[in-house]
Amino acid sequence: MRKLTLAAALLLCASAHAGGYLTNTNQSVAFLRNPARDAAIGIDGAYFNPAGIGFLSRGWHLSLNIESAYQTREITSSFGSVNNRSLFALGQGNPSDGVKTFKGKAQAPVFPTLDLAAVYNKWFFSAHFGITGGGGKCAYNNGLGSFESQVAMLPVIVNTASNAITGQNAAAGYSYNSYVRGRQYYIGGQLNAGYKINSKLNLSLGVRAVYATTNYYGYVRDMKVITTTGQAVDLPTLLTQFNMPTLAKGVSNLTGDRNLNCDQSGWGITPILGIDWKSGRWNLAAKWELKTRLRLKNKSGENTSGLEEFDDGKTIPADLPTILTGGIQYTALNDSSLRFNVGAHWFRDKAATQYKHRENKLGGDGFEFLGGVEWDVKKWATVSLGAQYTNYGLGKGDFLNNISFVTDSWSLGFGAKFQIRKNMAINVAYFKTFYLGFDKHMKDYNDLKANLGGQLSEKLTALGKAAAAGQIHLTPTEQTVMSKLPTALGTFNTAGTDHFDRTNDVFGVSLDINF
Template sequence: MKKKVLLGAALMMMPLLSFAGGLLTNTNQHAAFLRSLSRGAAIDIDGALSNPAGLSFLPTDGFRVGVSIQSAFQTRNIDASFGTYNGFDPANQKPTVGNYKKYYKGKAAAPVIPSVFAAYKKGDWTISGFFAITGGGGKASFNDGLPMFESAAMAGIFKESLTNYVASGGKSPIVTPDMYTINSAMDGRQYIYSLQLGLGYKITDWISVFAGGRMNYFSGNYEGYLNAKLKQNLGGSELMALALDCDQTGWGLTPVLGVDVKYGKFNFGAKYEFMTNLNIENNTKKLDYPDSAESLVGAYKHGVNTPNDIPSMLSVAASYRFLPMLKASVEYHFFDDKKAGMAGGKQKELERGTNEYLLGIEWDVIKRLTISGGAQITDYGLSDKYQSDTSFSCDSYSLGFGAKLMLSEKMALNVGYMWTSYRDYTKKSDDYCGTGLPGTNVYSRTNKVFGLSLDYAF
């Protein structure tokens, strides 16, 4: 019966939706990123996030603002195959085992991801900031449940019925998967709202620095249920029921440092974001579970705090203008996920942090039109112990393209699209979800993001 609590526990560990960046971080906040992907050495209003020190090299003094809207859509699918207890062999006094296969589909949608950027430059000084959703940003739905829930429920129902069968001298029936139906579903919604403010200073004609801070506010909600009932021809009685409805909130501060070196056609930008200690507190409205699982649900009760740190991040980028109309840039990111606290100390199971490699090319077709494209490779330090049905990642590569159109001398429109291809991750287990039987999950994902941004220089 202890397995019944798994739905509530796993729901509370559902990962943030991440569309570009590390395990828990969104780096795409402006359409300029989507269309070129490498923005760490760019000198433009989106640099308030990607290269804040570079804003000190803006060509003119004054106030600038940028507004961006993005739409992101993901799928998170699991091709599961696992053993089930299908009966009892009285001759050998052992359960008989079969194999169960099912394809579980999950969808994550963030139709509106807003961001606002602003900067004011006066001489060698620049103050800049932005508001964005730097983590999460949408709703993840698993309308058919997940294999970890179904497998645990199947095993739990069988083991309980076997215990009753033995205790009753064979009068109580053994319940097998063909005798009942399981309905389960879950929704998770997560946002990290971030507001950053900082000051940049141009030390010389070729170097500038930046220091600032970012306030992060976490807001999440999780709802889920699991019901197992005998089929109507067997009476339709309830075998298992549980439910969860929980809100979570928390906040943390991120110090940010940056440097930019500009020399002729070359520009170098670097940024370091310190790890953010972020604890999220439960506001649990509903948590139904059997009395036998009381000791397992302490972490999910009302008022309990759980670590959900934002990892430190290092960005290093360089750009070079080969021709008056052609510029290319390369970039590297490192997210130190392994040192950022997660629920249950899950970060310890990672092999290492996340490495990202980015490349972007921009071509000024005419004075008012720039087209661009880029690529990104994301390499996580994943392990079987880290991966789970509710929190899995896959190594990937992304391609982005788009355009920048100067609507006037002071107004620019950016349009971008990014598509990500993920490498399937296969996880095999001899003790699948604690059932005592073998099983295999193949995790796969897809991701598509479209964005529009409007920038204005006053």
């Protein structure tokens, strides 16, 4: 238990709402009511379709957007068994069947974006500001199964020792206290310049500067064994009571409190190329965002978590992927009042370097398909509806675990635009994501037996060598327990299952002004 998995919750705190697992594409309220914006002609093209800005009317265009996003993440876990009883059932306050749900809540009550454009005869320019990654806070009030499974082994360890001595169990359960909170904001400022090659073709070139700022705070404290007499005792104290003082001292750091408070920051540059071709009722557009090389510098006030990823002064790779998008818009009626949109996104996530090359566990790159329709029901009112399917390239689920919680999804958005003045409009929208649940079955829950067994074996081997060298003294009881503990632990069932699920609701309102 040297490396207690606080990170299991920390990396879940990224609050992306749409797009790849590293990126946010919900960059306008117009997107919320029709996510297929890749070939749409509008002021939010400053992000979605920079080359399409050239087909706006001459002059200046401005859009101010506010979104509010609310998410829940749930992992329903079951783990191990002893005497046909789930090990999670031994936890104080846990369900008797040992099936436990770990809940996290993430919210971004104010998620702002801004678009600005200036269109001239041949040249056009645009700017976009938004939170292009992360974008919220997330808290897990009771930790996660990947950590609790390690605490759940305390009764197993104690009973193995007590049975070797007295032939009876000494532990009836366990208790602990855990909390994790995370915040991630990847703030992007983008500038684009474009040129009208002719009346049908526009090209654009842009650059986005991304500044990342994060904070991770969490702790795991008060790990106790609940004895058969109802007492809550820490492991070293209990081992001492069993006349194993040397062993108690040797394993004291395995169950000590773990704390983390780490800030990270860094920045990167994203080059962006765009093209838009418009002819008659058709408009076709594409955008290519190159990979953003991002390195985050740690500033840790405290890190006793055992997780070197959060060591003070360390630099962590956190690239944002190359993104290729394309879309088609078709205007169905002569008065241009009905428009159909389709689009596709390709996220080269497997080529975006992460800490210890975590990206290699992905089954493939992420991709999305999008579609939508807009209808000007009146000169002053437009209604729209759209859908999006997102596939994260999870493959067989090797990437999907407590540390990386994303599942494929369907999203539905709808809303309206109201022209309140000749040069001023308001957008309102709602965007709902329906995640596809995922069950991950593991013969050894999060490699617990391998990791915990290895750590205990390492500790016991070191104690044995120290005793052989005369540096420490082992009591006969300690010698007996140390000889039986590794073998006995290897016989326990550590199979487990995690069921992953999420919810996501986003509301938005924006103001568009032409001047």
